[in-house]
Amino acid sequence: MIKIEGLKKSYAGRPVLQGIDLSVKAGEFLVVLGPSGAGKSTLLRCINGLAQPDAGRTVIDGKVLDLKRGAAGKRRVAMIFQHHNLVKRLSVLKNVLVGRMAGLSSFLSMLQLFPRQDVAIAMDCLARVELAHKANARGDQLSGGEQQRVGIARALAQQPAVILCDEPVASLDPKTSRIVLGYLKAICKAEGIAVICNLHQVDYAVEFGERIVGLSGGRVIFDDTPDHLTSEIVHQIYPGLEDPGISRVLKPRPVSQPVLAPIIAPAIA
Numbered sequence: 024m025i026k027i028e029g030l031k032k033s034y035a036g037r038p039v040l041q042g043i044d045l046s047v048k049a050g051e052f053l054v055v056l057g058p059s060g061a062g063k064s065t066l067l068r069c070i071n072g073l074a075q076p077d078a079g080r081t082v083i084d085g086k087v088l089d090l091k092r093g094a095a096g097k098r099r100v101a102m103i104f105q106h107h108n109l110v111k112r113l114s115v116l117k118n119v120l121v122g123r124m125a126g127l128s129s130f131l132s133m134l135q136l137f138p139r140q141d142v143a144i145a146m147d148c149l150a151r152v153e154l155a156h157k158a159n160a161r162g163d164q165l166s167g168g169e170q171q172r173v174g175i176a177r178a179l180a181q182q183p184a185v186i187l188c189d190e191p192v193a194s195l196d197p198k199t200s201r202i203v204l205g206y207l208k209a210i211c212k213a214e215g216i217a218v219i220c221n222l223h224q225v226d227y228a229v230e231f232g233e234r235i236v237g238l239s240g241g242r243v244i245f246d247d248t249p250d251h252l253t254s255e256i257v258h259q260i261y262p263g264l265e266d267p268g269i270s271r272v273l274k275p276r277p278v279s280q281p282v283l284a285p286i287i288a289p290a291i292a
């Protein structure tokens with residue numbers, strides 16, 4: 024269980040996160056939705072220590088997360104980035120082994136000398152995303168979707184409790200996006216790894232999320248299953264959204280709520 028408690032963050036006196044409380048279960052796939060500037064990336068960056076929160080803490084399995092250099096906690100939180108962040112000149116295998124570096128001495132990591140056991144773990148993670156056959160290819164010889172699958176393998180190699188994903192499919196086409204999210208969800212469910220995934224696409228959130236959190240102005244304004252996401256709530260999360268295009272993926276509103284009569288265009292004589 025991952026608990027985020029009372030997280031606050033301001034930049035230059037301007038509040039970005041105004042007290043976020045979230046609990047995410049092992050194996051749960053939580054999607055965070057919110058307009059640009061809502062604080063989605065800041066939330067993830069505060070959890071993994073890339074940004075220093077002003078207040079609040081993260082607790083994993085009852086222990087306060089310690090992200091100080093060399094702390095064991097660093098391995099418990101893995102990150103998947105929008106642009107994959109692979110080292111392009113390194114092999115796919117070495118990119119995945121980066122996920123094992125936290126446990127290596129700086130001497131061994133400088134020489135890129137990895138214990139046999141770490142290589143076996145990395146190869147297993149590559150097999151989970153069906154890319155073991157590309158282990159010796161260079162990072163830049165892979166398609167965008169394959170690179171993101173390597174990003175998943177690298178995160179898995181850390182053997183984390185939680186994987187944070189910052190718009191992991193924003194640069195991929197729809198078919199590839201579904202493949203990547205499919206791998207991520209299936210593997211994390213099987214391994215009991217919690218996922219907190221920032222997405223911009225409401226349709227993917229409904230399709231893949233087991234729980235959706237709507238962030239607006241640095242506060243949680245919705246936290247429920249996709250079944251409960253209505254177009255009204257989507258409009259609260261994204262004020263001024265003109266063409267939601269999401270009604271097809273949302274459940275029809277319950278009959279007890281008023282339904283507007285359809286506008287019927289007059290027949291042209």
Ligand SMILES: Nc1ncnc2c1ncn2[C@@H]1O[C@H](COP(=O)(O)OP(=O)(O)OP(=O)(O)O)[C@@H](O)[C@H]1O
Nearest residue numbers: 034035039057058059060061062063064065066223
């Ligand atoms: N390092 C920083 N210094 C100053 N302001 C920052 C910094 N990082 C983020 N911000 C500001 O905090 C606010 C929230 O940014 P954040 O990147 O978390 O939003 P977001 O919801 O992830 O947006 P997007 O969907 O566009 O990525 C924005 O107004 C941004 O300009």
